[in-house]
Amino acid sequence: MADRRNTQAINITENSDPERYDLGRRQAQCALERYHYLCAAAQEAFTLERARGYRLFVRDVVSFDNYTAYALDPVSAKLHPRPDGTIHPGDIEIYVNSIVKNYKCSEGGIMYAIGDSRTFWNMVINYHSSAGTTGIKAWDRLFRQLKTSGYDKGIVPCMFFATPFGCNDPSCSFLHDKEKCVRAREKILARRRTTLGKPTPRDIAAREKVARKAYEASQRQVVLHKGSTTDGSLSVLGVDDDDDDDIDPELMKIYEDSAKIKAICNNPACLLTKMKRGTGEQGNSFVKMKVCSGCQMATYCSRECQTADWKRHKKEPCRPFKELVEDDSMWDDWGLRVGTGRFSFAK
Ligand SMILES: [Zn+2]
Ligand SMILES: [Zn+2]
Ligand SMILES: [Zn+2]
Numbered sequence: 001m002a003d004r005r006n007t008q009a010i011n012i013t014e015n016s017d018p019e020r021y022d023l024g025r026r027q028a029q030c031a032l033e034r035y036h037y038l039c040a041a042a043q044e045a046f047t048l049e050r051a052r053g054y055r056l057f058v059r060d061v062v063s064f065d066n067y068t069a070y071a072l073d074p075v076s077a078k079l080h081p082r083p084d085g086t087i088h089p090g091d092i093e094i095y096v097n098s099i100v101k102n103y104k105c106s107e108g109g110i111m112y113a114i115g116d117s118r119t120f121w122n123m124v125i126n127y128h129s130s131a132g133t134t135g136i137k138a139w140d141r142l143f144r145q146l147k148t149s150g151y152d153k154g155i156v157p158c159m160f161f162a163t164p165f166g167c168n169d170p171s172c173s174f175l176h177d178k179e180k181c182v183r184a185r186e187k188i189l190a191r192r193r194t195t196l197g198k199p200t201p202r203d204i205a206a207r208e209k210v211a212r213k214a215y216e217a218s219q220r221q222v223v224l225h226k227g228s229t230t231d232g233s234l235s236v237l238g239v240d241d242d243d244d245d246d247i248d249p250e251l252m253k254i255y256e257d258s259a260k261i262k263a264i265c266n267n268p269a270c271l272l273t274k275m276k277r278g279t280g281e282q283g284n285s286f287v288k289m290k291v292c293s294g295c296q297m298a299t300y301c302s303r304e305c306q307t308a309d310w311k312r313h314k315k316e317p318c319r320p321f322k323e324l325v326e327d328d329s330m331w332d333d334w335g336l337r338v339g340t341g342r343f344s345f346a347k
Helices: 018-043 089-101 103-113 117-127 137-148 178-196 201-225 249-258 268-275 303-313 321-326
Strands: 047-049 060-063 075-077
Touching: 018 103, 018 117, 018 137, 075 117, 089 103, 089 117, 103 178, 117 137, 178 321, 201 268, 268 303
Parallel strands: none
Antiparallel strands: 047 060, 060 075
8 A cells, every 4th residue: 555644744753852752742632532433333233322301401422332343442422313313404514513613623633623523423324314414424435435445444544644743653553645635725815805904793793783773763863853742752753772783774685685795894883884875975885995014904084084993993803914824823613714703702
């Protein structure tokens, strides 16, 4: 069999670099264990112990008593096969999405993905059901090929080879496919560039908030203008405070459209002016946008807007585009730039 390892695999001996030797040894141990989980998954050499009781906290258990090639610890995860063993297609879609969007899964392949027990085992259960698929064609193919090849490690992508720290095990027998790794990395970066070309979920949320407030204010104006009241008490006059979704369909359309393009002022408060089309100095949308010199990405209609938005924008953060794309630490497991999700979670 041809040596699948490429030159990137470092030839190390115990004496050359103790730290690296130790890292390689631990990598090999980790990969070996995951390989056996993978084999057990492909062979269906596992049993499920369904949890009873309050489902929110109780976890199901996957046990491997039938798998004899290697001692595998049971795995606990929240599993939800339907009576025929299939997983709801909508759930499979979510799992697949979480794999596809996670750059670490692109780098580490299926052996990395095994670490997310809930995702992995639900997909495996679906594979062995009448549905017959994990949701990812390449995984289905790998499961079949594992069987026909006698569980050849050489067809399973090494989970460290494409990572920044590389595979440090000189005797690694998993697949080291350099071209494939380069292609995968390019795909990750391309996806990030597309993501950066669009407003962030937080941008959109900020715009929605402004649009909603503007609409509510305009509704109050209307009510006041009709002369029904002069003291500003509105509750009796039909402004429905309970309905948060009460929003001008025209505004709705504008911010839906604005979610698709970046050529709009980055200052969330500015959208307000744009929405009043035909009124005010910047009433129509044809303002020539200036681009932020920091990131070459955020666009502003004016210096005032840039100044007003700086406090928010610098935290996004504002950094050179290339840096944002290539710095892995800027990206979360959902393919979003860190800190730009719709909701922020306390750490
Ligand atoms: Zn390797
Ligand atoms: Zn910027
Ligand atoms: Zn503006």
